[in-house]
Amino acid sequence: MGEVVGFVVVWIILSLLAEWGLSAVKAHTLYDVIASQGFLAERAFNFLATWLTPVFVFVVVYLIYVLIRFHAPNGKPERSRSQFIRNKGFVAFWVGFSFFVNILFWLHPTSADLEQMFASDMPSRNHGDLIVDVTARQWEWIFSYPQYKVTQAVNHLGEDELELPVGRKVEFVMRSYDPFHTYDVYAGVIHDFWIPAFGTKEDVIPGITRYEYIRPTVLASYKTNPMVRVQCAEVCGPGHPWMEAPVSIVTPSHFSKWIKHQQTLEAHAGG
Numbered sequence: 001m002g003e004v005v006g007f008v009v010v011w012i013i014l015s016l017l018a019e020w021g022l023s024a025v026k027a028h029t030l031y032d033v034i035a036s037q038g039f040l041a042e043r044a045f046n047f048l049a050t051w052l053t054p055v056f057v058f059v060v061v062y063l064i065y066v067l068i069r070f071h072a073p074n075g076k077p078e079r080s081r082s083q084f085i086r087n088k089g090f091v092a093f094w095v096g097f098s099f100f101v102n103i104l105f106w107l108h109p110t111s112a113d114l115e116q117m118f119a120s121d122m123p124s125r126n127h128g129d130l131i132v133d134v135t136a137r138q139w140e141w142i143f144s145y146p147q148y149k150v151t152q153a154v155n156h157l158g159e160d161e162l163e164l165p166v167g168r169k170v171e172f173v174m175r176s177y178d179p180f181h182t183y184d185v186y187a188g189v190i191h192d193f194w195i196p197a198f199g200t201k202e203d204v205i206p207g208i209t210r211y212e213y214i215r216p217t218v219l220a221s222y223k224t225n226p227m228v229r230v231q232c233a234e235v236c237g238p239g240h241p242w243m244e245a246p247v248s249i250v251t252p253s254h255f256s257k258w259i260k261h262q263q264t265l266e267a268h269a270g271g
């Protein structure tokens, strides 16, 4: 009995220490989230990490305890007097606790947030969003704004650029495709559309159209925050590490000026 009490005391102390370390990590996140979906994902992550820390510590402490407590002296296997085959109380606790944790994760509002996020992602529920067609090719991200008849948005250097107005929901329509070369869908590769500061990412798969919905909530620019960029997050060939594009979250009035500028650029290129 004394051993069990000692084990529980060590488990509680180490769990508290681990929770303290976790809170220090949470207080210094690596980047600032700038989209409502990112806040939900961050909240869900923090909730899960907080609850799973004692479980993780339990497994590690138990493993170390068993290694020391039941080691064979002098390398000779020998049945310990304190060894037992079954402990009904322990099994009941373990099954009951696991069940409780699983039910909690299902029912807790933070997990339900994620459910809402997935539900709001249904294309039928999104009218009036800003639509951005995202084309991933080896090795480039191309952004089109079909509602504004802009086929490839670029910055003053002629490089692909993604610009979004703050506060408006965006529907990204994502395809892995190469508009500049003859393209064989069976030879195509998977890319992954990832803007770290949005807190979400999604594979872009040849032959499949996928959707991602984001509402940027904070003005931001890749110029001051490198996490505000599109980065391919699926190894897709030698150009993969450099398959990135700058992102800016701007005011609605700045955005309409920018769109007009893009339309003028394309009119000149076309004419």
Ligand SMILES: [Cu+2]
Residues within 6 Å of the ligand: 136, 190, 191, 192, 232, 233, 234, 235, 236, 240, 243
């Ligand atoms: Cu890629």
